[in-house]
Amino acid sequence: MNKMILTNASVVTPTEMFKGTVVVGEDGMIEDISQSTSQVKGAIDCEGDFLVPGLVELHTDNLEKYFTPRPGVTWPSRSAVVTHDAQIVASGITTVFDALSLGDVVHGSSRLKNLEDMIGALKLAEDENVHRANHYLHLRCEVSYAGVLELFDALVDHPMVHLVSVMDHSPGQRQFVKEEKYREYYQGKYGFSDEQLVAFIRKQKEASALYSASSRHSIVDRCHLNDIPLASHDDATIAHADEARDNRMTVAEFPTTVEAAKASHQHGLSVLMGAPNIVRGGSHSGNVAAKELAENGVLDILSSDYYPASMMDAAFKLAKLENGYDLPKAIKTVTDTPAKSVGLSDRGAIEVGKRADLAWVKSEGDHPLIRHVWNKGLRVY
Missing domain, CATH: 2.30.40.10 (Urease, subunit C, domain 1)
Incomplete structure (x- = not known):
């Protein structure tokens, strides 16, 4: 060149x-x-x-939609990966952490069926230098899922794994402190009847009580042994933020309250929120708005989450709000800060x-x- x-x-x-x-x-x-x-x-x-x-994206579920573009439809893996990559670079993203779920809350999910194919296709594209962006793996560990440790142990040594987050999406806590929002989300997404939803909620709470604490502890310990950066997820309380600090996590993903975000920021974690939250003006789950965290000076990273083009849009919009973020500071939330939070000192x-x-x-x-x-x-x- x-x-x-x-x-x-x-x-x-x-x-x-x-x-x-x-x-x-x-x-x-x-x-x-x-x-x-x-x-x-x-x-x-x-x-x-x-x-x-070039933007640095730590958490996107975008790849999943290309493997399963419609319910019951599985797309050829190479085409899915290349098309996903094309959308990523067209959004200004040059480094992307493809977030793949280990475990899910609904039995028979396409997420788990596609997991091996997605990872294999990403690795092959990297090896053959097909990708235009740089791809890493972000393992999203659903700690209330009974088989999460088995899935994690099989992947933790994969050379593309550079970030691990631990999460518990059971009702009544974290993202779904408001149980009515949980009911609204899952009933709308999966079409549960009222009776099915009651049984589903009971099962999720039981699974969380059985597996979450022990799985979280095991995953955190293994990440420290392998020197893999860790992220908390959906912290709602100061106690959650304190736990993340004690677990030596570097990123606080999608805190749901101002209190949790402030505590995480004070502990030295980089607070990550969804760029769509900025673009749309609020959270689709009814939790704290990202712009409110910016007004409190505790918004450090923006992630596209489910809409890659939202990152650049959100950074420029953030710089126009009354919050102390000029354009250089706003651009840092999608470049320099995410890169540094996961140890990538050569970019951003x-x-x-x-x-x-x-x-x-x-x-x-x-x-x-x-x-x-x-x-x-x-x-x-």
């Missing part, structure tokens, strides 16, 4: 934004940054548009010596339009 010069760009670094030039070396690393316009022949004129780091910021993972973004009214994306200096979109 020849040296690349991107000039006349509104360069967004972790601390400031300026009109300038970024030079990418033949090794795909950022070689120079200046607050001037280059006149070198062959320099790419960014037309005054934004140049931001436009800085000399870091990977040239970059996105050229044009502001079209209220919408950040992604024009081009580079992964380590190679244009992938």
Whole structure:
């Protein structure tokens, strides 16, 4: 690859934004940054548009929809993985942690049926250099699921595993402190009758009492032995945040209350919320709004969760709200902070010596339009 010069760009670094030039070396690393316009022949004129780091996504369930695009439909694995990857880079994401569930709350779920195929297809695409984004695995461990430890032990040594989260989606706690929201969600999703729903809720509570504590302890210990970053999930209380601190977790995913988010932030965990929460203006589960955490200064990371394009949209929208987040600080929530929280020190910021993972973004009214994306200096979109 020849040296690349991107000039006349509104360069967004972790601390400031300026009109300038970024030079990418033949090794795909950022070689120079200046607050001037280059006149070198062959320099790419960014037309005054934004140049931001490639986004770092820690939690997306997006792959699942390509393996099962409709209930009862299983799509060929290679096509599913490549199409998912294409949507990821088109959203400005250059590093993605594909979040795969170990265990589920409903028997016979397609999540578990597709698990082996999804992991195999991701690994093959990585080995064959098919992917345009960099893919890692995020294992979402449903600790109330009876077989979660067996699934976890089979995958914890997989070379793509770089993040593990522990979660318990049983009713009456965490995401579903309000049991009526649990009833609304699962009855709507699976079409349970009232009688079936009562039996389902009872079964989930029993499973949580039987398995959650011991499974959580075992998974946390194994992650520390393997030096895998850990994330808590749906923390609702200060006690939950204290538990995450005691378990030496680095990320607090989707806290459901201001109190839990503040406590996690004070403990040094990076607080992660859904980018759709910002775009839509609130939580679809009826929990705390991400913008409220931003107003309290405790929103550290945004994740696309179920809608990849939401990350760039949310970062730009966050910078326009009255919350103390200017554009450099807002962009950090989708680049620098998520990268650092999982130990990826070579990306996430436009800085000399870091990977040239970059996105050229044009502001079209209220919408950040992604024009081009580079992964380590190679244009992938």
